[in-house]
Each structure stands twice: as structure tokens, then as C-alpha cells.
Amino acid sequence: MVKALLLDLDGTLADTDPLHLLAWREALRPYGLEVDLGFYRKRISGRLNPEIVQDLLSLEGEEARRLIEAKEARFRDLAKDLKPTPGLLDLLDLIQKRGLRWGVVTNAPKENARHVLGALGLDPPLLVLAEEVGRGKPDPLPYQVALKRLGVAPEEALAFEDSPSGVKSAVGAGIRTFGLLTGHEAEALLQAGAYRVIHDFTDSALFLL
Structure with missing residues (x-):
């Protein structure tokens, strides 16, 4: 029951997901990574942020924190009419x-x-x-x-x-x-x-x- x-x-x-995809695309482009739907599904979707930036960019500490905060702030800016x-x-x-x-x-x-x-x-x-x-x-x-x-x-x-x-x-x-x-x-x-x-x-x- x-x-x-x-x-x-x-x-x-x-x-x-389309909003997260856009926010990640913008956040990772300066690092030379192009994020399309396939990349997003395979390497990003469903994972924790620290794991994502460590896996993709080998980033930890303050730089990783700043990147994550910027990405999530961008997501919240996009996600206003859900x-x-x-x-x-x-x-x-x-x-x-x-x-x-x-x-x-x-x-x-x-x-x-x-x-x-x-x-x-x-x-x-x-x-x-x-x-x-x-x-x-x-x-x-x-x-x-x-x-x-x-x-x-x-x-x-x-x-x-x-x-x-x-x-x-x-x-x-x-x-x-x-x-x-x-x-x-x-x-x-x-x-x-x-x-x-x-x-x-x-x-x-x-x-x-």
C-alpha cells in the first residue's frame, strides 16, 4: 500500500533543465567548454555542483565556489516564470x-x-x-x-x-x-x-x- x-x-x-543548460553553457564557455544537450545529459544532469566543476575543470576551493554561485544566480534569474x-x-x-x-x-x-x-x-x-x-x-x-x-x-x-x-x-x-x-x-x-x-x-x- x-x-x-x-x-x-x-x-x-x-x-x-533548459534553464540549467543555458546557465551552464554561459558559465563554462569562458573555460573553453561548449555545452550542448548531449553533454549536459551525460556530464551535468543529476550531479552535485562541486562534482561537476571538479570533473569538468579540476576546480576546487574559492574559484569553484565563485563559478557555482555565478551559475546558480544566473539560473534563478532565468527561472522566474516557472x-x-x-x-x-x-x-x-x-x-x-x-x-x-x-x-x-x-x-x-x-x-x-x-x-x-x-x-x-x-x-x-x-x-x-x-x-x-x-x-x-x-x-x-x-x-x-x-x-x-x-x-x-x-x-x-x-x-x-x-x-x-x-x-x-x-x-x-x-x-x-x-x-x-x-x-x-x-x-x-x-x-x-x-x-x-x-x-x-x-x-x-x-x-x-
Whole structure:
């Protein structure tokens, strides 16, 4: 029996990936890196910022911090008129009517998470930030923390993710996971362990809820 739903933030609550792609493209161009969609999906999407800049540029410390802060400030500047993923608000209404628990589990920095949630008018009862629990997706820890805080077993939860990294995190915590096709191809999400892929929250597969 499903008792809780856990949702990723970027690419799941809203289609923010095009904005992140643009912000990363601008941030990395001075370093001689050209970021197209394929590069973004393979090297950036679903990862923590410090890992990204270390992997791509071998940057750490103050220079890495400045680059990350500039990129995220640019993202927030772009992300002012966000729209929820189709069907999301109806799903959240259904959650409330059925007395289910829900929360958001994200690798996003706190300021970004608050910005996106505010732009969407959402106030989740639980927000788990990878930067606060110590390890980010694809590690299962963020989802393990979410399950513990909600007081539910893995088999009593469903997760919704849009990246292979996020799917691996949720599946690694033992949660049946839907992959949203907002940022990655179905094959990549299914290979990561997704139970099923959906285009958005209007998908008929969610009637099982």
C-alpha cells in the first residue's frame, strides 16, 4: 500500500533543465567548454555542483565556489516564470485527499530549491537536500533520509525522477520509481532501474495510485 510520494525537484516538479543548460553553457564557455544537450545529459544532469566543476575543470576551493554561485544566480534569474509539470497540482491534490505523505528530495542547492518551490507556489511538508545530508544522488542516502523522516518503508513509497542519477538513488533505497521523460531518454531511465517511464503526471500509468 502506497503511503508516501517522493519527488525530485529539477525536471520533475517543473521543466527547469533548459534553464540549467543555458546557465551552464554561459558559465563554462569562458573555460573553453561548449555545452550542448548531449553533454549536459551525460556530464551535468543529476550531479552535485562541486562534482561537476571538479570533473569538468579540476576546480576546487574559492574559484569553484565563485563559478557555482555565478551559475546558480544566473539560473534563478532565468527561472522566474516557472510552470508546474502537467498534472502535478492534480496529483498533489489527490495526495492530500487520500491522506498520503509527500516530500521533495533534491541535489539542488538550498537557495535554488527554495526559489523553485516559491515560484511554483509549493510548500512541501518534507524537503531533503543532498548538501545537508552529506551525500547526493546517485547515492541512496537522500531517499533513505526521506523515508526515515516520513516514517515509511521503501515498499510503501513511490518516487519520481527525471535523471538516471536520481533514479539510481531512489531505486538504491528500495523505492519503486517512475522516470519522467522531461530530460532524458526512456532507455537511460529504464537502464537506471525505473519501474516505468511517463511523460508527465497526467500519464494513465498513475491511475494505479
